[in-house]
Amino acid sequence: MNPPPVNSSVGPYRDRRTALLIAGVLEILLGVGAWLIVGLMIFAASMVTAQGAGSKGSMIPGIAVYGIAGLVFVMLGVGSIRARRWARALWLVVSSFWLIGGVLAAAVVALLMASVAGVESILLIAILSFFAVFMIGLPASLLAFYRSPHVKATCEAAGPQPCWTDGCPLPVLGAALWFASMTLTLPWMGWLYGGLYPFFGHFVRGAAGHGLWIASGLLSGIATYGIYRRIHTLWLLGLVLVLVQGISATVTYAVVDPKELFAAMGIEGAALEQIERMGMIRPSYMIGSVAAAILPMVGLLLWARACFPKRSTEPAIPPPQG
Numbered sequence: 001m002n003p004p005p006v007n008s009s010v011g012p013y014r015d016r017r018t019a020l021l022i023a024g025v026l027e028i029l030l031g032v033g034a035w036l037i038v039g040l041m042i043f044a045a046s047m048v049t050a051q052g053a054g055s056k057g058s059m060i061p062g063i064a065v066y067g068i069a070g071l072v073f074v075m076l077g078v079g080s081i082r083a084r085r086w087a088r089a090l091w092l093v094v095s096s097f098w099l100i101g102g103v104l105a106a107a108v109v110a111l112l113m114a115s116v117a118g119v120e121s122i123l124l125i126a127i128l129s130f131f132a133v134f135m136i137g138l139p140a141s142l143l144a145f146y147r148s149p150h151v152k153a154t155c156e157a158a159g160p161q162p163c164w165t166d167g168c169p170l171p172v173l174g175a176a177l178w179f180a181s182m183t184l185t186l187p188w189m190g191w192l193y194g195g196l197y198p199f200f201g202h203f204v205r206g207a208a209g210h211g212l213w214i215a216s217g218l219l220s221g222i223a224t225y226g227i228y229r230r231i232h233t234l235w236l237l238g239l240v241l242v243l244v245q246g247i248s249a250t251v252t253y254a255v256v257d258p259k260e261l262f263a264a265m266g267i268e269g270a271a272l273e274q275i276e277r278m279g280m281i282r283p284s285y286m287i288g289s290v291a292a293a294i295l296p297m298v299g300l301l302l303w304a305r306a307c308f309p310k311r312s313t314e315p316a317i318p319p320p321q322g
Helices: 017-050 056-080 085-115 121-147 148-158 170-192 205-230 230-254 259-264 270-277 283-305
Strands: 198-200 203-204
Touching: 017 056, 017 121, 017 148, 017 203, 056 085, 056 148, 056 170, 085 121, 085 148, 085 170, 085 283, 170 270, 170 283, 198 205, 198 230, 203 230, 203 259, 205 230, 230 283, 259 270
Parallel strands: none
Antiparallel strands: 198 203
16 A cells, blocks of 8 residues: 655655665666676676787777766665655656667667578567667656656655755756766767767868867867856857767768778777678668767757747846936
């Protein structure tokens, strides 16, 4: 039986502290599991390098994703156990990103696997089942749980003082967090991509390529501040940055052999042949991956823009004459 509604300053609600505790523990376990995957990937990268079958560079994106995901899960899991308002707000943002990304990734993987000859049906079923459970079902469940008005009221009752997420609409918070992640990751992309930066039909190389990646990270940091503070001109900077990067990468992958990028990443030999057999070097796949990353971000930015205060069109009132 459900516990009777609790009356407090936030109104009657059903106390969800036990559910928040259970959710927080599970989230921490997910974070630990992500860190275990990081350890396995580092071990696998060392074995591959020792055998001369590839480069550690090919493992870096996965290591970074699972490492950061583990940190996020642990931090937000602790916040959920403590029924913190900011943890609920951030889970709404993270689970939304996770769900959208999972749906897009599942669609891309399904199309990719279907186009590759000789793929066993059991393998396709296993991969799609993984996506259905961990990339769609799990984030959808988290999103539904933290959207509950009872969870919201429980967190507000546990922490009646306003926190830094309260005054920021969720679309704005989501866009700001996305650009914050870009601020941290883009400056390192030059190192990952061997100094190559896709720029409107060719790769900028060496120090210039590294400089463009660093500049993109710095501009993302400015956009992060502007979007969080809801400054119209800096929001526009973020939109232009996303569109320019997306169009630039699309044009480049349409005319340049993507193998050049993989070679700069140190992926060669048997590893490159395996990726090529899976169809992941085709220009259509590269362009589709860019679109899957850029289009949701453009939509989020437009949604966030709708939450900005309207610009005043009234003339300024002159000060009273003394």
